[in-house]
Amino acid sequence: MNSLPALCLALLLAAFSALRAAGAPTSLARPNIVILFIDDMGYGDIGPFGATKQKTPNLDRMAREGMKLTSFYAAPVCSVSRAQLLTGCYGVRVSVPGVYPPGSKNGLNPAEFTIAERLKERGYATMCIGKWHVGDQPEFLPTRQGFDHYLGIPYSNDMQRTSTQTGGRVVPLVRDDQVAELLTDEAQSRIVERYTDEAVRFIRESKDKPFLLYLPHTAVHAPIHPGAAFSGKSANGRFGDWVEEVDWSVGRVLDTLRELKLDQRTLVVFTSDNGPWLIKGADGGSAGPLRGGKGSTWEGGMREPTIAWWPGKIAPGSVCDAVAGTIDLLPTAVALAGGTVPAVPVIDGRDLSPLLFGRSEQSPREAHYYFAGYNLQAVRQGPWKLALAAQRETMGKDAVSADAGKSPRLYNLDQEIGERTNLADQHPEIVARLQALAAKMDAEIGGNNPTARRPAGEVANPQTLYPSEANAARAKKAKQAAK
Numbered sequence: 037m038n039s040l041p042a043l044c045l046a047l048l049l050a051a052f053s054a055l056r057a058a059g060a061p062t063s064l065a066r067p068n069i070v071i072l073f074i075d076d077m078g079y080g081d082i083g084p085f086g087a088t089k090q091k092t093p094n095l096d097r098m099a100r101e102g103m104k105l106t107s108f109y110a111a112p113v114c115s116v117s118r119a120q121l122l123t124g125c126y127g128v129r130v131s132v133p134g135v136y137p138p139g140s141k142n143g144l145n146p147a148e149f150t151i152a153e154r155l156k157e158r159g160y161a162t163m164c165i166g167k168w169h170v171g172d173q174p175e176f177l178p179t180r181q182g183f184d185h186y187l188g189i190p191y192s193n194d195m196q197r198t199s200t201q202t203g204g205r206v207v208p209l210v211r212d213d214q215v216a217e218l219l220t221d222e223a224q225s226r227i228v229e230r231y232t233d234e235a236v237r238f239i240r241e242s243k244d245k246p247f248l249l250y251l252p253h254t255a256v257h258a259p260i261h262p263g264a265a266f267s268g269k270s271a272n273g274r275f276g277d278w279v280e281e282v283d284w285s286v287g288r289v290l291d292t293l294r295e296l297k298l299d300q301r302t303l304v305v306f307t308s309d310n311g312p313w314l315i316k317g318a319d320g321g322s323a324g325p326l327r328g329g330k331g332s333t334w335e336g337g338m339r340e341p342t343i344a345w346w347p348g349k350i351a352p353g354s355v356c357d358a359v360a361g362t363i364d365l366l367p368t369a370v371a372l373a374g375g376t377v378p379a380v381p382v383i384d385g386r387d388l389s390p391l392l393f394g395r396s397e398q399s400p401r402e403a404h405y406y407f408a409g410y411n412l413q414a415v416r417q418g419p420w421k422l423a424l425a426a427q428r429e430t431m432g433k434d435a436v437s438a439d440a441g442k443s444p445r446l447y448n449l450d451q452e453i454g455e456r457t458n459l460a461d462q463h464p465e466i467v468a469r470l471q472a473l474a475a476k477m478d479a480e481i482g483g484n485n486p487t488a489r490r491p492a493g494e495v496a497n498p499q500t501l502y503p504s505e506a507n508a509a510r511a512k513k514a515k516q517a518a519k
């Protein structure tokens with residue numbers, strides 16, 4: 037063989053491999069993703085969104101350094117909201133329409149692709165710390181849905197059951213897929229601190245590779261249990277105390293990223309899962325100028341106080357009012373990680389990075405849809421929101437207000453964020469346009485005969501994760517039925 041062509045070939049190959057190495061995705065190119073997801077925090081509960089009683093200096097700074105998203109939507113209740121964030125789909129598309137109690141036979145289908153699975157495919161370390169709430173059976177836990185590790189109370193902190201070991205009402209603290217402790221109400225006052233310590237530890241351990249930290253706090257869902265260092269400190273009772281502890285937690289996470297010099301390669305999103313639980317009174321938070329609260333498809337039930345932060349990439353002090361939401365976090369994260377979400381299975385979310393980086397002011401989605409259970413109750417496009425059904429004001433307050441009985445009702449959210457003035461008669465063409473959008477989505481995933489809804493996961497013989505009176509009662513019932 038002639039040695040000259042062989043040498044040329046070797047040189048070419050070496051040059052090519054050097055070029056490839058230079059252009060190849062590295063951990064530097066793939067940003068870390070941190071999602072801080074608060075439970076039952078209302079639109080008006082933090083400083084950047086107008087709260088004055090409780091102080092949130094860390095969130096104030098986060099907003100000054102990042103972007104406020106003022107039309108960012110979650111869902112009316114916890115489980116639906118988490119299914120949406122994890123899958124990029126409306127909860128109804130994946131058959132998660134409501135809230136799962138402990139020991140439920142259903143959960144988010146393990147066959148669905150979560151944000152953690154999508155990022156794991158791209159080499160991310162993944163951890164979930166906090167309230168899971170898309171199924172507590174072993175088949176449904178975070179470690180079966182793409183998370184390397186998990187620590188948290190796997191559902192709401194008011195879902196205590198009586199332990200047959202302690203005789204007390206408790207919730208479990210789960211480490212990976214095992215119950216590590218049974219927590220009394222009293223012990224919940226350390227939960228924000230424990231989650232935060234774990235988050236800081238995970239960030240430190242993962243600093244040399246890209247990571248996803250999903251931190252769905254147990255706070256500030258009732259019962260309210262602020263830590264000792266925060267108890268009695270705010271000007272807004274124990275609810276304000278717990279918001280201030282959450283703010284402290286946010287500060288520790290952001291400070292850790294700064295200290296490790298990860299701030300310029302980490303996207304942090306702070307938001308909430310649903311609106312304030314208004315029937316809880318002083319323990320329930322505030323939707324600020326919005327109408328309604330948790331459990332409602334009025335804005336107060338689903339529009340969340342949201343901040344996106346990524347120094348050097350997101351313009352400091354910026355504000356985005358385009359329609360966006362938790363369903364967009366999966367496709368955004370995948371795009372930032374250099375991937376593409378496959379066309380099948382269908383998801384509802386879209387990549388928000390053009391909005392975050394100031395390259396667009398337009399929502400990447402045609403519309404946003406407001407489901408209560410499987411019922412499509414409203415649709416929003418631009419400033420216009422069309423209500424298609426009677427809407428309750430909040431969970432536990434089901435009577436429909438006098439002005440909300442007649443449908444359809446059209447509101448201009450730019451002119452009146454509080455949804456009082458029905459403009460349907462003045463704008464029949466907008467009503468018709470939004471009705472057509474709603475009819476299409478309703479046929480796909482709403483109501484009783486959807487064409488594109490995927491099944492939830494289901495197990496036989498579900499149990500609570502620890503020996504409980506609920507399990508004993510279930511076993512007794514099964515025994516009687518077998519006789």
Ligand code: MG
Nearest residue numbers: 075076114309
């Ligand atoms: Mg909630």
